[in-house]
Amino acid sequence: MNTQTTTAAAARSHSALLRVAHDPAWRKLSTKIVGSLLGFLIMALSVIGATLYLSWQLEGSSAAINVAGSLRMTSFRLSLAIAGMAEPARRDVAAADARRQLGVLDDTLAQLRHGDPQRPLFLPPSPPIRQAFERVTEHWATRLRPEALALLARPAIDRERAWAFQRDAEVFVTDVARLVQQIEEDSETRTFWLRGSQLLLLAFATAGTVSIIYLLFNLIIAPVTSLQGGMARMRERDFEVRLPSDRSDEFGELAQGFNQMADRLQGVYANLEQLVESKTAALAAQNRELALLYDSAAFLQRPQPAEEMCQGFLRRLSDYFGADGGSVRILDPERGNLHMLVHHGLSPQLVEAEHCMKVGDCLCGESVQKKITIVHDLRQMPRGAELECRREGYETVSMFHIYAHQQHLGMFNLHFRKARTFTAQEQALLETLGQLLGTAIENLRLGAREREMAISEERNLVAQGLHDSIAQGLNFLNLQVQMLEQSVRANKLDEVADIVPALRAGVQESYEDVRELLLNFRTRLVEDSLVHSLQTTIDKFERQAGISVELKADLDGAPFPREQQLQLLFIVQEALSNVRKHAGARSVQVTLRDAQDFTLSIEDDGHGFDVAGLAQRGEHHVGIHIMRERAQRISATLEVQSAPGAGTTVLVQLPRELRRAA
Template identity: 65%
Template sequence: MNSYRLSALLGRLETGDELGLVRNAATQQIGRIDGTLALLRQGDPQRPLFLPPNTKIRNSFSTITRHWQDGLRPMSRAILAQEVADPDAIRTFQKEADQFVAQVNTLVKLIEQDSELRTFWLRGSQLALLGLALVTTISIIFLLFSLIIEPVTRLYEGMSRMREAQFEVRLDVDSDDEFGQLAQGFNQMGDRLQDLYGNLEALVKVKTQALEEQNRELALLYDCSAFLQRPQPAEELCEGFLHRISEYFKADGGSVRIIDAQRGNVHMLVHHGVSDELVESEHCLKVGDCLCGEAVEKRIAVVHDMRRIDQAHEKQCYREGFVTVSVFHIFAHGQHVGFFNLHFRQPKVFNPHEKELLETLGQQLGIAIENMRLATREREMAISEERNLVAQGLHDSIAQGLNFLNLQVQMLEQSLKQGEIGDVAEIVPQLRAGVQESYEDVRELLHNFRSKLAEGSLTGSLETTIDKFRRQTGIEVDLISDGEGAPFPREQQLQLLFIVQEALSNVRKHAMATKVEIGLQDHQDFSLSIHDNGRGFDAATLSAKSEEHVGIHIMRERAARIGAELDVRSSVGLGTTVQLTLARAQRRAA
């Protein structure tokens, strides 16, 4: 088509019509033919467009290219270069163009033949692949049926028969693959089920006995744990413990002994089922004496068969008819507290599980005894600390007042001896004022020591204390409360209340104030402030004499007991502020 179009354009040059436009169109047509040949030679991957890799096609394309490059193209360029077209040259070009078109037609036929051949082979390959797919599918179905479906079917049939209690059914194991292993496992399961079914009654009986034994052990552990958690004296604690384990193990006698590590003695605390003679002879043993003393040194559980011990007739427990004597230790947090004995008149053998149970019970008893001791020490410490605070309160208030009265009495005695009646008249009012102040201090201390909290209410107790302070002194007091944090335990609440009482007492005695503001901020952090508008004092003097100052030392000790920080700020003429801060890390849950 491009060749014929070029021939038509060159033919129009003979007429002489619009020569410029015809020449431009012919030139563009030559470029299109060049571009088409170049595109066929290089190929276009995007379309895609390539010449088939065939020798005839390549040779035909090369002939066409040479014919164009060496023949038609130079002839067309020469005709276009002439000012007046030569008709003979144009007719020669047209003849050559006809031959060129014939060559192109031959190339196209070769390409079509090649495409037909490739299409034939492609369809043949598709048919072959389709046939192969059908054969493969049929083969896979056959293999699946023979390798999977059939074994699964046999296994399902075997399970169905097994479900109907036909425990004698077995599967043939004809392979070593997964289905063979599954069949083998099925046969083993059948053997096991057949064996279990045959011995089911005996197994149920054994399991029932084991469960009953475990339930008895759990009941003993629970009963002992609940009993040992009760607050009670050591004798009642050990007596109840010994009664429970003796009843559980059916012991004919027993005892609980406590170790005195400082003196190296072992004291019998409680006992039952043994004679008074045995109790008298063994109520206090040295570590290392007799069988029990030896067990203390080794710190291991020991079960003695008295029939196999040399010179057993010398032992009092053997003479009383006890055949088996066991020793199990009492530990608390790694500390050896003591041990307990179980005596049997018939031979008794403890299995490992029973020994482990008795050792666990011994640890529970040891922890209970240690907790009782710690509680006793804590009460002693609390009493000691409170006595110390009482002594400090007496020293800081009444003792100083009595010391002042003593000095005044000495001065009164001296004035009476010298007959100075005027001095006596001055001293007597001071004595009366000192006695009255000491009386008020005693009443205030008694009130503070008897102070109690309303149930779970620090604010209510503070309001009660403030109302009494207003009635006694006539001083205006404002309570500003902000926030509702987590409740304090009663110990911390009491210490906070005592600190407020002590601060108000100092205001009454020394501040000469007309108004007091108490601020309470109770969020995650707790803050308590007592501020008065009194005369104040020099803070440097307070720091130098803090140990002697009335009430300050007591307040600091009470704050330290609950983990709080106490700060006292004051200036002469500007009043005093007592600030207590309790961080969230130091707050304890109620």
């Protein structure tokens, strides 16, 4: 599918979705289903309510039939009681029974008139039944009851009156029987309607079930089946499948969405191979960029001279971008010059012409002056401004800068004999590589400065060592030579005999000082072990000085860096040298405690000295100042504890918050 077809199909799908979204609520699938179910529910409840109402009326009619039927039995009992009153022997008993039956008849008629909804009991609201009941109540109220009360009021009645009352009671019973018959007929009619409503409920249930099945099939099952079929065809990569979208409910929206998805999938699948190729090419380009970055970073981290590093960097860029030539130039900010450090693929004439250029000259100098990246097409240069690069046959020259910590160090060029453009991603890559090169160059400079500083500090320590030992010895020899010269001139041979041994001793001491300094400066850590190196130094000291030295080492902390271990070793050597030359000690104890805090002590049993007096004479005495400088180089503190006749202790301490682990 082409792009225009895909766009048109998407527009049609979008318009259809908008139409569905603006349809009235009654067209929604949920509205249809809920409305249909509510309609069926209302109809079912109506039929069930009618059935319940008929059943309730039939139950009340049945109770009314039973109560009305009891009127006949009560009337017969009343007749028998009235007849028994004609016999004097039974009059009182019969009169009491008659009064009781009168009360029963009154209560029954009152119950039929008012009904009892709780039983339930009531007369059907039919006019014939009401008329028959009125005849029964009228007959009772106007004829039968007054006559019975009149007979009860007589002291005695004859049989004729009793028979007359019985005949009238038979008429009353006939009216009651007619009432009961009419109630039964009404009950039969209501039973018929009850059965009819039940049959109607059965028919409604059947029709409702069929209707719901049809409704669900039409509204849900058929669209779902159609959607399932479309999805099955879609799984078979039949992107031509479309669903009917003439519905205006949720399934219509779903069909529109399916069709829109099918349009997009068809368009995407049509361009899938091209998309895969483009993505593969982009991924390969990214992998090549990452490989270049990784290779360049690993190469620039190697210890190597600046020229070799820049040459390898330039060769990698030329291979990656297919450049025909290139160069790396270093900026001299004081003189404003750009020096060509290395080059590749450039002619000797071009190198000679541009080995050193001023900032602002030519394209390269202009790029440095403005501090902008330039990729210049030399074919567009005016004829009057012919450049050396153009005469060499290059059509494109690019200039990228070298930075380190926002400091401009120089630039590098890439020359192309065919026109070449750079994408934004390639320019970002080259700028990143320029920063990597700048960081490597700056690291070389910092390393050189650090080495110079270390050499300077070590020379300072050597000078102090020479001043504290050999210079003082030579000064002593100078004084002795002057005294010897004076004694020789004065021909004082006895003084000459005294001075010559002093000169020999002074020369021997100076020789030993020089030898000791040379041995100290050549000292190296043995197998990176501070304790082993200390033990070697102590053994040498014991052989040379004849003084017993005991080493106690309690090591539990993290190892020191190598340069810090060397400074600690030099401090011990200097302290032992002072013991040999000045202490007059018989034994020395070197204690090393290395836990979280570090402590080193050199303690001798010599004659000691006055620390306060030493401080007044200055720190440049017997190497104490050298030891303190070495301690400061590892962030430690050095303290000298001594008193005349009490020996000397040199204490080096390094708290845990200042120590550095190897």
